[in-house]
Amino acid sequence: MNYNPQSNNVGNIGDIIKHAALVELARLIQGRNPDTCINYLDTHAYLYKSPCTNNRWAGDVQLLAKKYKGYTPYYEIEQSFIQQGHYLCSSALAVKTLKDPRLFLAEKNDVTRATLANQLSEAGVKYTALKHDFKDFLNYTDTSTCGPIFGLIDPFKLNDHEWQGLWQVLSNTLNTIHNPQSDALFIVFNFSKTGTPAWQLPPNNLLNIVGVIKHAPYYLAVYATKNIAGPAQAVLNGLGWDVGEICNRQLI
Ligand SMILES: C[S@@+](CC[C@H](N)C(=O)[O-])C[C@H]1O[C@@H](n2cnc3c(N)ncnc32)[C@H](O)[C@@H]1O
Numbered sequence: 001m002n003y004n005p006q007s008n009n010v011g012n013i014g015d016i017i018k019h020a021a022l023v024e025l026a027r028l029i030q031g032r033n034p035d036t037c038i039n040y041l042d043t044h045a046y047l048y049k050s051p052c053t054n055n056r057w058a059g060d061v062q063l064l065a066k067k068y069k070g071y072t073p074y075y076e077i078e079q080s081f082i083q084q085g086h087y088l089c090s091s092a093l094a095v096k097t098l099k100d101p102r103l104f105l106a107e108k109n110d111v112t113r114a115t116l117a118n119q120l121s122e123a124g125v126k127y128t129a130l131k132h133d134f135k136d137f138l139n140y141t142d143t144s145t146c147g148p149i150f151g152l153i154d155p156f157k158l159n160d161h162e163w164q165g166l167w168q169v170l171s172n173t174l175n176t177i178h179n180p181q182s183d184a185l186f187i188v189f190n191f192s193k194t195g196t197p198a199w200q201l202p203p204n205n206l207l208n209i210v211g212v213i214k215h216a217p218y219y220l221a222v223y224a225t226k227n228i229a230g231p232a233q234a235v236l237n238g239l240g241w242d243v244g245e246i247c248n249r250q251l252i
Helices: 013-032 057-067 069-083 090-097 110-122 134-139 160-176 226-237
Strands: 039-042 102-106 129-131 150-152 182-189 208-215 219-222
Touching: 013 057, 013 069, 013 129, 013 150, 013 182, 013 208, 013 219, 013 226, 039 090, 057 069, 069 090, 069 219, 090 102, 090 150, 102 134, 110 129, 129 208, 134 160, 182 226, 208 226, 219 226
Parallel strands: 039 102, 039 150, 102 129, 150 182
Antiparallel strands: 182 219, 208 219
16 A cells, blocks of 8 residues: 555645645634644644645645735645745644644554654654544543643545544544543544535534535535634634524534
């Protein structure tokens, strides 16, 4: 299993929308918890850095940045690496934006995971866990890492079976690495060629959908705890996300 389809899609518009939100929400959660180590959970991590396969990357981001100022911090972080031939992927953007985060990463492709481990080591980045499959976090029990949690859930596609697995993992991580009084934020990415996918609600009622965006075939949603829902919506609004009707379900 050497080939990873993500290698042909690095820096496309789906990545741009996802990674700009990642940078802005990371800044938000760290800003609200300035002296706290944030737990960063990347269930489908891919690499730390990779060649950019979108040669229109700069133009695509600048177009968005003209309309929405929120794209500028992402552009500024990524641009200097692009000039050196590297695109910073999600875990790298989290490392650059959060202050010494605890990294919980999973990557199923063996070659990709080995390369990711090498890249992290070369960059001097330590991680708390690097798992083979996101479902391995079902067995994670170390509650000493409890704190605010920021996550990216980024498979190529989410079918019903995968949603179920994800909610089980989220329930477990929310019970172990998340402190119930603190912020939790998750970005979820879905790819669909058959129209807007249904965004599902997590079973434990702790998280709510606070914003969605579509740029077919790329669809994203952000899930958040009540305490950070309003500030997250303000950030997403500044990136052109829809923070309207879908997001009005009351949290218990
Ligand atoms: C869309 S890419 C992730 C991109 C990355 N998060 C980013 O934003 O830069 C999806 C990755 O998930 C990996 N993957 C697929 N199934 C997985 C699973 N069950 N557990 C962990 N990783 C998985 C794939 O090998 C691929 O590298």
